[in-house]
Amino acid sequence: MRIAEMEQQHIFDGHNDVLSCLWREGQSAGEGFFNGRDGHLDLAGCRAGGFAGGFFAVWCSTDPATAPDPMAQFREFPAIDPARAHLETAAQVAILLRMVRARPEAIRLCTSAAQIEAARAAGAVAALLHIEGCEGIGAELDELHLYHAAGLRSLGPVWSRPNIFGHGVPFNFPASPDTGPGLTEAGKRLLAECESLGVLFDLSHLNEAGFWDVARLSGRPLVATHSGAHAMTPATRNLTDKQLDAVAESGGLVGLNFGCQFLRQDGQKRADTAPEEMLRHLEHLLARLGEGGVALGSDFDGALMPEFIGSARGLPKLVTAMQAAGYAPELIRRICWQNWLDMLAKTIG
Incomplete structure (x- = not known):
């Protein structure tokens, strides 16, 4: 097959942060996605790529007053205010709902x-x-049901x-993902409720103890939407x-994160x-x-991309x-599209 033909490959991607960017930019209707924006993801770029x-x-932002240096090799992030997270979560969900209502020919909210x-x-x-970090969901899980109803x-x-619900890994290199305790009791209830509702439970950002709690308690395939291989780049x-062997044994999947510091042998954040x-x-x-277990999980609008890709x-x-x-x-097609579709058919329907 010629390269020109391969460039038309459709891609389903395991992670982007455009909603949180639109929220920070004050774009409650997602205008920049449709009209062009200074970021990794917009409609024209999606179609071109x-x-x-x-x-x-x-994703709910870290308080700038307590955020670590974004270029530091070690970054440990403190907990954030749940009340603020509840507001930010609702606002970002609303952005997507407005986008799909305004331009259904351009973007659709999909639940299967x-x-x-x-x-x-x-x-x-x-x-x-997708919700990345559930500070906007309370221990009684009421918000989980509301957001499930919203899609x-x-x-x-x-x-x-x-x-x-648990403990996320700090950004550190070289270091192990074994950085603390596992799921809390509330985290275990969240896992059980997600499986009952048909909500995929993403292992990206969860520390190793939490990963093994999910592996022990879950009857579903283990999925990390945007991660990499520690043996290749020993970042947390x-x-x-x-862990990868456990994912394979469960019939699970990993979407490769494009973030430079998680790819490079030196762990540096360099484009x-x-x-x-x-x-x-x-x-x-x-x-x-x-x-069948490998896909893509770019982290567009949430990480530094390799300059040869740049954006979508x-x-x-x-x-x-x-x-x-x-x-x-056929392998390229599976990595770019089909493996995610097969996994989603098994996990959300």
């Missing part, structure tokens, strides 16, 4: 794999609503900070081989990160998880790099 859908995350396929066929971006189908119990945010760094991780993930517009360059490395067309 083959970005046909993905997990649209709600079949709806994602239908959105692609219609030429609309398929948005799966929520995926969540990560923690971001890289503690909350009432990446999964060890033992001059070559395609080979991404391919190292893909090769390792494929060896551990098999061809640059996704064809990653496809070309996979082709140049000898990946068969």
Whole structure:
């Protein structure tokens, strides 16, 4: 197959943070997504790069007064105010709801794999609503049911900070993800309720003890929407081989994070990160998880991207790099699209 043909590959992506960016920019109707914005993700860029859908995350910001240096090698984030998080979570969910109501031909809120396929066929971006760090959900889980009714189908119990449900890994290199205790009792109740509702439970950002709690308690495939291989880059945010083996045994999936510091052998947050760094991780993930267990989880609008990709517009360059490395067309299609759709059919319906 020619490179020009491969560049038309549709991509379903495991993570972006455009909703939190739009919220911080005061765009309650998501205007920048439709009209062009200074970021990784907008409608024109999605269409140019083959970005046909993905997990649209709600993420509550860290207080600037207590946030660590964003370029530091070690970053430990404190807990945030739950009252503020409740407001931010609701506001960001509302942004997506306004977007899909205003421009259904451009973006659709999807709650099943079949709806994602239908959105692609219609030429609309398929948005799966995800919450990253559940500070906006209380211990009684009332908000979980409200957001599920609004379309929520995926969540990560923690971001890289503690909350009432568990403990997230700090950003550290080189270091182990074994950084503290596991799920709290509230976290275990959250897991059980998500499985009852058909909400995917994301292991990205959860520390190792929390990961093993989920592996022990869950009957579902283990999924990390945007992570990498610790053996390739020993950052706390990446999964060890033992964790990857557990994901494989469960029939689970890992979406590769594009964040430069999680890809590079030196752990540096530098944009001059070559395609080979991404391919190292893909090769390792494929060896551990098999061809059905690896997908993409860019972290667009939430991490520093390799400059050869830059934004959603640059996704064809990653496809070309996979082709140049000898990946068969069917494997590329699975990594870019089908593996996520197969996993979502099993986890959310």
